[in-house]
Amino acid sequence: MENSITMIKYQGLGNDYLVLDPNKNRVQLQGKKIALLCQRGFGLGADGVLYGPVEINGKMGVHIYNSDGSEAAISGNGVRIFAKYLIDHEYVKEQKFSIETLSGPVEVECLNSRATEFRVNMGKASFISREIPVTGEVREVINETFTFNKKDYKATCLTVGNPHCIIFMDEVSPEIAKDLGPYVENADEFPERMNLQICRRIDSGNLDIEIWERGSGYTKASGTGSCAAAVAAYRLGLTESRINVNQPGGIIQIDIKDDDTIYMTGSVGYVADMSVAESFFS
Structure with a gap:
């Protein structure tokens, strides 16, 4: 499809995200566009959008957006999904690597050869x-x-x-x-x-x-x-x-x-390659 935007949908226990790779698309992400993409019935349908890989603080990272277009500092399922995307598309070849987020770096470990199970160092909680x-x-x-x-x-x-x-x-x-x-x-x-x-x-x-x-x-x-x-x-x-x-x-x-320190272990899965025409947003 000419003049199209390509994305890949993944899910982590039914919490689904669209991965939009800026290296493969020229779209400028804005809140309204994200909300349109995520809208079920009228868009592709998702709980959010993962925009990356991008450079954050000089390191490989991801911007995480909620389905209403607002940006989230961190998402546990989102990080695991993005880790799978990085392995699937050969951005990383190691089993252990770091993903930069707005809340800081997140250490990730892939636990199987199919890249469907990940262990994530989520840092420490604060009750303050x-x-x-x-x-x-x-x-x-x-x-x-x-x-x-x-x-x-x-x-x-x-x-x-x-x-x-x-x-x-x-x-x-x-x-x-x-x-x-x-x-x-x-x-x-x-x-x-x-x-x-x-x-x-x-x-x-x-x-x-x-x-x-x-x-x-x-x-x-x-x-x-x-x-x-x-x-x-x-x-x-x-x-x-x-x-x-x-x-x-x-x-x-x-x-x-x-x-x-909190460690989170959970599965993720590939759903589909998806694309929309740029005119979808007009």
């Missing part, structure tokens, strides 16, 4: 309010009472490169996440908006979560959300340091080391 950010006095936001849609909830907030609000419940469902998510995302206490995970403890090594992502809405899986839920559960004494985080798209394994 000014770093998340959460308004009010500087404090660790742990098991604190918040009011969302006129109802009180005990919530733990933290950042793993992006902000998360974790609420434990006896039961979780997509309906609860969809109902509560917009209120949490846009609450006044969260000046940069907020991701939500509602969680249920299964046992000391397993959690169930449902996810509402800022800028994307309800999603089937989240890498950073899995990290945040696991670290919150561990901090609250609900789990051990190795946790399987069950979500509608599948399972992500989280390991919390003695120095509080």
